[in-house]
Amino acid sequence: MTSYKLFLSAISKKSLWDCLFLVVYATLLFSSWNWLSSIVDWYGENHKTSSVWPAVFASLLVGAVFGVLTMAAALFIAAPAIVVIWTSVVVAMAFAGESSRWVVVEGRKATREIVGCVFKDLLKVGNVVFLLCALLAYFVFFSSYSSSSSCP
Incomplete structure (x- = not known):
């Protein structure tokens, strides 16, 4: 198997992208x-x-840190896919036989739509992680607060 086919086989695996996200x-x-x-x-x-x-304030801060980290990691991993999608759309429009001015105008519209969809999805994921981490941190902080306050 050539190195090119091996490379394509490796990057097509979902587990590789999951591992890359975790790293x-x-x-x-x-x-x-x-x-x-x-x-x-x-x-x-x-x-x-x-x-x-x-406890509430500290848990919100912990949730915010994990939410922002999740959005940053997802954006870092998604950036190559976004560029490939954008390039494919612009090249397809260029081969449609329209003028270059039309391709530029429609390319800008496509860019806005792609970026909008990506940021909506990133915000959804970040908000879910924020909420889960904030709730978990609150229960950890509050349980440590209640156990330390009950001791004489």
């Missing part, structure tokens, strides 16, 4: 570890109040 996500997570540790440290200093608000 990018882990890299982004490790690079933002200082943010997460500072949020946890801040919560450790402020959870001794009688209010639940430090």
Whole structure:
């Protein structure tokens, strides 16, 4: 098997793209570890109040960090596919036999539509991850708050 066919076979596998997403996500997570540790440290200093608000605030920040990381990783992985789709659309319009001015105008419209669809999907994914991580972090923070406040 030639190296070109081997390369095409490898990139057509869904598991490769899943692994690539996880590698990018882990890299982004490790690079933002200082943010997460500072949020946890801040919560450790402020959870001794009688209010639940430090747990809510800290969990929202943790959810926001994970939501933004997920959107960044998904965009990083999706960028090559977006470029291929955009190039295919513009080349197909160019071969349709229309004038170059028409191709430029329609290419701009297609670019707007592609970017709009991608960002809508990224926001949906980011919001879902934000919500799940914020809820999980809230329960972790609140359980540590309630267990530490019940001790004498």
